[in-house]
Amino acid sequence: MTLATARLKAEGVIRAHAQMGYTAVALAPRDLAGGLDFLRKQGKKGLPWISLNLVTDQGRSPFPPMILTKSGDLRIAILGLTGPIRMTNVRQNGYRIIPWQQALPPALAEADRAADMVILLSSYPFRINQQIAQNLEGIAIILQAGNSEANMTPRLVGNTLICQAASRGKYLGILDIDWSGGERWVMKNSARRALLQERLSRIGLQMERIRKGTPDRAMKKNSSYRHLLATQADIEKELRALASEDGQQQGSTYSNRFIALETSLPEDRQVAAIVRQTLRRANDLSRKELEKRRNERKEAGKTRRRLTMLAGAGTCSGCHQRQAAFWRRTRHASAWQTLVIRNRQFDRTCQSCHATLPAEALAQAGMQTMPPAIPVELRGVGCESCHGPGRRHADNPAGNRLRLPDESTCTTCHQAEHDAAFSYADRLALVRCPKTTRPGK
Ligand code: HEC
Ligand code: HEC
Ligand code: HEC
Ligand code: HEC
Numbered sequence: 001m002t003l004a005t006a007r008l009k010a011e012g013v014i015r016a017h018a019q020m021g022y023t024a025v026a027l028a029p030r031d032l033a034g035g036l037d038f039l040r041k042q043g044k045k046g047l048p049w050i051s052l053n054l055v056t057d058q059g060r061s062p063f064p065p066m067i068l069t070k071s072g073d074l075r076i077a078i079l080g081l082t083g084p085i086r087m088t089n090v091r092q093n094g095y096r097i098i099p100w101q102q103a104l105p106p107a108l109a110e111a112d113r114a115a116d117m118v119i120l121l122s123s124y125p126f127r128i129n130q131q132i133a134q135n136l137e138g139i140a141i142i143l144q145a146g147n148s149e150a151n152m153t154p155r156l157v158g159n160t161l162i163c164q165a166a167s168r169g170k171y172l173g174i175l176d177i178d179w180s181g182g183e184r185w186v187m188k189n190s191a192r193r194a195l196l197q198e199r200l201s202r203i204g205l206q207m208e209r210i211r212k213g214t215p216d217r218a219m220k221k222n223s224s225y226r227h228l229l230a231t232q233a234d235i236e237k238e239l240r241a242l243a244s245e246d247g248q249q250q251g252s253t254y255s256n257r258f259i260a261l262e263t264s265l266p267e268d269r270q271v272a273a274i275v276r277q278t279l280r281r282a283n284d285l286s287r288k289e290l291e292k293r294r295n296e297r298k299e300a301g302k303t304r305r306r307l308t309m310l311a312g313a314g315t316c317s318g319c320h321q322r323q324a325a326f327w328r329r330t331r332h333a334s335a336w337q338t339l340v341i342r343n344r345q346f347d348r349t350c351q352s353c354h355a356t357l358p359a360e361a362l363a364q365a366g367m368q369t370m371p372p373a374i375p376v377e378l379r380g381v382g383c384e385s386c387h388g389p390g391r392r393h394a395d396n397p398a399g400n401r402l403r404l405p406d407e408s409t410c411t412t413c414h415q416a417e418h419d420a421a422f423s424y425a426d427r428l429a430l431v432r433c434p435k436t437t438r439p440g441k
Pocket of ligand 3: 339342350352354412415
């Protein structure tokens, strides 16, 4: 992706987020990839950026350190802490990030004066947020950002709850709280009970497994079994205690849950429109950049590098009509069209799996990733995506046999990210070519 396309997409992301009505957004290092000025200009269009520790070389803070808001009568201060910048692709021109030890205490003192409750948005990793919670008092909740594959159950450190949902917006994390001043956080009884019950059933299964493989007389001596029995008794005791103190929980209580944002959920019409418009613009821009590059190469007298190992489906079809007729009816044949109707055919992140680009052909052509333009005959998941580069076979079939695909061929594209439910055994029949009735046909 070029910087111009990246900026275009970033603008779309910002517009979509603004549409969703965020109260505060803490600036994270990645947000600075397009430079500070780019971001400042965007800020005016509606995203409430905050950062207490980003300062310009002139010593100014381009974003407010916090945002004050209210929930009922409760005054809430939301502070934004920007994590350390280690990425090489971040243009660190004209500003720097002050370490939390220096910037956070004074900002926290101010927030404490202005509000009843302080929430810190932080793009530091857990290890650092833990140190923050241990060293500074008065932060009720730290909402942590960063690249995390999994949701994190809230962790209590000191009297600060540290929370994080999985990255890339795959889950919505919901934290329900009953806040009573600075009192100690305790998990809501209902949530605690559910957690304990879940552990009980896990222990039950483990005990069952041991019982199956162990003769009765050896059971008493089995130390893992005895350990599980003791744990089970502890949990049951805790559950009884919970039942008796129901309705009279002391302190500030919380419970949490995560909602998976499945693609089957209905779209927000306005956000979806922003996404579509952004992708169309990005696609147009990529196309123009491609044409420009092509013209420049032409003017410089350079010839195009070619994927000489590949023949394209049209050539194969000449001799394998039966397989070709079958293939044309599969979605593999129309995989490029899938991108075209969504205005994504110039998006390099999509091309690798929706075109015929086996790794060995790219390597042989000296292309580390993608050719600048995908030739027509290689658009879609073609024969050579599964059978490997076939130019030499097409020229001399008997002397150059092609491979037949196995599961690993499919999973280079059918990765969990794009096809979570993929099963080779179940899906192969849908795309496997028919047998040749007469050799060579
Ligand atoms: C000029 C005709 C011709 C062209 C073009 C051609 N093939 Fe073949 N293909 C053959 C013949 C003949 C055989 C049988 C060869 C043999 O059994 O030794 C064959 C066999 C195959 C096999 C079976 C291999 C095996 O080991 O069982 C596959 C797969 C195959 N071709 C795929 C392709 C693909 C993909 C293309 C395009 C890149 C292609 N062919 C182009 C004639 C052709
Ligand atoms: C080069 C990447 C790639 C490879 C290799 C690949 N696929 Fe696919 N497959 C796709 C894409 C992309 C789609 C979706 C096409 C679309 O609808 O745009 C798809 C769709 C499918 C479908 C739906 C087909 C239909 O007509 O309903 C099945 C089934 C499937 N693939 C199975 C396989 C199997 C089995 C293999 C291995 C033998 C395999 N694929 C190899 C990329 C690939
Ligand atoms: C790593 C390989 C891979 C990449 C990269 C990839 N796809 Fe796919 N895509 C697939 C596979 C595999 C399927 C088939 C999934 C299935 O059958 O459920 C698919 C299916 C699709 C479908 C569903 C087709 C339909 O009609 O149901 C769309 C839309 C799609 N891809 C768009 C994209 C876009 C846009 C990009 C770029 C952002 C992209 N893909 C990048 C592998 C990939
Ligand atoms: C999604 C992967 C995939 C694609 C795309 C694909 N094939 Fe196949 N092809 C297979 C599989 C799987 C088999 C069966 C292999 C086996 O029997 O183990 C096969 C078998 C074949 C055979 C051997 C048939 C026989 O008599 O045994 C030929 C020839 C062939 N394919 C040609 C083609 C041609 C030509 C195309 C494109 C028009 C194509 N294939 C596209 C997966 C694919």
